[in-house]
Amino acid sequence: MTVRENTISIIGAGISGIICALTLAKSNECKKKTIRVYEHKNRVGGRAHAIKVNDHYVDLGAGRFSSGLHHNVKEQVKLLNLAYEKFPFTQLKRPQALHKSLKSILKNLKPLCDEHAHDSFEEFLTIYVGRNQAREMINALGYDSLSLPNITPHIAFDIIEKHPEIQGFSDNAGYEWFNLKEGFSALPERLYEQALAHGVEFYFGHELIEIEADSSTPSLKLLNDNQQEVVIDEGEMILTFPPTAMKKLNCGFPQDWSNYTYGSIPLFKGFLFYDTPWWQEMDLADHVVIANNPIRKLYFKDNRYVFFYTDSDYANFWRDATLKGEAHYLKTVKELMADALKCHVSQLPDPITHTYKHWVHGVEFSQESSPNHPKTLEHKKSHIISTSDAYTPHCGWMEGGIIAGTNAAKTVLERVRQRQVLNQKDYELAHV
Ligand SMILES: Cc1cc2nc3c(=O)[nH]c(=O)nc-3n(C[C@H](O)[C@H](O)[C@H](O)COP(=O)(O)OP(=O)(O)OC[C@H]3O[C@@H](n4cnc5c(N)ncnc54)[C@H](O)[C@@H]3O)c2cc1C
Structure with a gap:
């Protein structure tokens, strides 16, 4: 595959990568350009990822947005006509004394x-x-x-x-909160369909493995699922994945890109499905319990399922519990759920099925948490662009992903405009 000057290459098909591609594809400035998105996985969405279990959509990653806080997400949900419902977990049940x-x-x-x-x-x-x-x-x-x-x-x-x-x-x-009825994969998937309709090309199973950034002729090396190398050495290059993935690429991140430092925390979500919604009798439907044990936040999703959500050390506690085998994991969940609900473990039934997901780097952020963080980062020599929700005031939220993708597109459009002005000046000088 050859990559020409008129090509814009975007790495990552999470929300930020697709928004970036779509914004560019819709612009007048990029009408004649080829826009390509390369994604390591075989799906779009990154950390916005839902699956269907026991006939219910569950959000393994991003799971809610607020109409008051996340205006860009709300706008996309409306524009894409996505079905949403109230995310009701703003009321605590079984409060602790404090x-x-x-x-x-x-x-x-x-x-x-x-x-x-x-x-x-x-x-x-x-x-x-x-x-x-x-x-x-x-x-x-x-x-x-x-x-x-x-x-x-x-x-x-x-x-x-x-x-x-x-x-x-x-x-x-x-603040009111909402979730998508089909889960949050629907958001990047619809954006992906729109991007395809606007001519964006997607290449799945392509992992960026090397960045030659410290040069005036930068290049990106990718390896696809067939072990073939793809080298990109012309045109705009935009990396739309978070700081921990940047660090793995040995490209002088963050010191050659940013004056800031970055961190991340792990997250864990566990989902349990039962043959009867036993929690309804306990008046727990659509309520959340905050537990003083490793289960931490326990949610009862109307009559559909139960899930719990933890971060930091307790996310790793649950990863370790799963590594000890399914029986150990489910026994631990049941005991801690009973403790959280102040009932005897024998009062709780066993789930008919379950699923979980541990995210090593669930939330990424700038340690300095400054509102002055640059909107996008550029390598000091090569001007390869890096963008992430971690660089925005909405780090850890899809809102940040949309803002990050839009910011990267704006940076590219500004460069394209500047080049057009320079070309026009050259043309005028040549024809004086
Ligand atoms: C458990 C969990 C719960 C969350 N809850 C919420 C919530 O309730 N509400 C909310 O708004 N947000 C939530 N978030 C955060 C939200 O999911 C993210 O902020 C958002 O999805 C970030 O999008 P992104 O495109 O910037 O990054 P990502 O989604 O991380 O996308 C980056 C993409 O780049 C790809 N990639 C990485 N490295 C390479 C490489 N070397 N080569 C090629 N491709 C690569 C990845 O596969 C991925 O597809 C949650 C996240 C998690 C994990």
């Missing part, structure tokens, strides 16, 4: 954040409420990333205000 006073404690502490801009949230809480209650508060909030050393009080309050299960402990209690 849940009753948590909102007022947090409200009193929030004005003190500025004085502790560089402390961790856990240190900040410890100063005011003591170590034990600080730990209890983080437990009661259900997101263990809140105890990471780089999570400052400002970031922590942002997390609390922008997650459906715990927004009720902030003044953001009113």
Whole structure:
């Protein structure tokens, strides 16, 4: 395959890669250009990935958006005419003792954040409420990333205000959340269909394995599923995968691309399907329970299924549980679910089927978490573009993926326009 100057090569067919391709394909500036997207996997969507189990769609990755926070996602859902429904998990059931006073404690502490801009949230809480209650508060909030050393009080309050299960402990209690009836794969899949209709070419099973960025003649080397090499050494090159994947490519990331540093946390979701919705009798349908044990957040999806969702150390706890075998995993789930619901393990039935997914790098972010992070990164010599939700204020959200893809497309369009102006000037000079 030959790649010409008029070709734009995008690596990654997650939401950001497809949005980037589609934005370029729809632009006047790129009408005569060939736009190619190369994707390692044999599907689009990246971390927005749903599967069908027991006749129900389940989101192994991204699972909800807020109409108040995620305007670009909302707009795409409307434009693509995707069926959505309320994601109801904004009401806690079986509250822990601390849940009753948590909102007022947090409200009193929030004005003190500025004085502790560089402390961790856990240190900040410890100063005011003591170590034990600080730990209890983080437990009661259900997101263990809140105890990471780089999570400052400002970031922590942002997390609390922008997650459906715990927004009720902030003044953001009113945000409405939604999920797609067919799961969030539907969003990148429809965008993919649109991109195809606009002439974008997709190459699945193509892994980028080498970047020659430190040169004025940059190139990308990919290996496809048939072990054939594809070399891209002309045209615009846009990498639309997150920082951990950049680091693996030995391309001087981040130091040759960015003044920022990047981190990630693991996530784990487990789904359980039963022959009867036993939780309805417990009045748990469409409610979430925050557990003071490794199950952390336990959701009861109307009469369809039960799932739990954990991050950081507890995501790895569950990965390790699965590695010890299915029987061990399911026994652990049942015991901890019973503990979370304060019932005896014999009261809970066994699931008829189940599925789970551990994401090694579920959420990626810039450690400095600055609003001034450049919209896209460019290698200092070769100007290969890197974009990711991790570079946006909406890191860890599809909203960030859409913004990242749009930002990369804008960078390319600006370059194309500048080149057109230069070509016009050259032409005029030659014809004086
Ligand atoms: C468990 C979980 C829950 C989440 N929950 C939510 C939620 O509720 N709401 C929400 O809005 N967001 C959520 N997110 C985040 C959301 O999924 C992401 O922010 C978004 O999908 C990022 O899209 P992206 O295109 O930027 O990156 P990605 O989806 O990571 O896409 C990158 C693509 O690049 C490909 N790629 C990587 N390396 C290479 C290579 N070397 N060669 C070729 N291709 C490569 C990958 O295969 C992938 O397809 C969640 C994520 C996870 C994991």
